[in-house]
Amino acid sequence: MEIKQPQDFFLSEAHAFCLFMLDNQEMADAHGHDFDELVIVRSGSGFHIINDQVELVYAGDFFFVSANDTHYYESTNNLSLINLLVHKERHFSFINNIDVLLDVIRENARASAREFLSLKGSELEKIVALTAEVTARRDDHFDAVYFSATEAAILEILSLLCRSFTRKGEKNRNGESSGQRMLNYVRQNYSRHINWDNLCEECGMAKRTMFRFFKEMTGTTPEKFQQICCLLKAQELLRTTDRPIKEVALFCGFINASRLTDVYKKRFSRTPSQERHLSFSITES
16 A cells, blocks of 8 residues: 655655645545645545545545545546645644644534534635645745744634534535535435435425536446445445444445345446455455
8 A cells, every 4th residue: 555755745855834726626535645635625526545444525525534544535526626735744834733724624524513514615626725825935945934824724724624614414405506405315214215205305406407407516326426425434334343244235225135246246346245355465464
C-alpha cells in the first residue's frame, strides 16, 4: 500500500499546511499518508471508503482522515475536492491551539456522528473562495506576510466547519434542496425497497427531473445507484465483520446469498466468500 509523503505536497519545510483543490477525483487504490487530511467535497459525488467503512459523499460534505487511516474513493462522478493537509510535527506561525479545532472536526465529522450534515451553499462558496485565495499566493520567500494571510484563511475555513456543527439535531430540514433530501434518504434507506414515485412527491421533484438529477450527480440511474450503495455496504461488512454471508445479504437488501453473489461478482470480479478470504489474508499478514 502506498504511503503518501509530506515532501510531495507541502511547499516548504516551514509549511505546517497544504491547501489545494482537486478536480475530478478518480477511483484509486487504498493509500495512507504521514499527515492528517481534511477533505471538503466541492462538487460531484462518490463513495469514500476509510478503514473499509463506506460512506456516500457529495457537495458540501466534509470528513477527516487521520495519518494512521487507510482510504480511497469508489464510483466517483465528477468528484471535486478541497484538501487541507496538516503536518502533525510542524507548527503554524500565527494560529495557536489549532489542534483544538481539528479535534472538534475530527470527532464531529465521523460518519456515525455527522447525521448527514452538509455545508450550506453560502458556506461552501466561502470556503472555495478562501481556498482560491491561499492557492493563488506563490510568494517565493514565504515570509510573515504570506503565513499571516494564508493561515488567517485556513482559520476561517476551520471556523466555518466548526460552526456548521451547531446545526446538528435540527428538526427543520427546509434548508435542504430537493436533491439533498433525496440523496440523504437513499443514504439512510439504501437496503429497503424505495418507492421512487412517493420519494419524488415527498421531495417535490418530478420523476423526470429525478432521473436527470441522479444522472448528473451520480452518473447512473436511481435504481443502479441504490444497488451500488448496497454492494459497497456488503463489501464493508464482509471486510469488517464475521457475519454469515446470508445475513450480510439480507441486511444489505438482497433476497438471499445467491443474489448477492451474482451481482457482487459482476461488479467486483470476485465472490463474497473470496472477498472475505482476501480481507482476512491481508489482516493476518
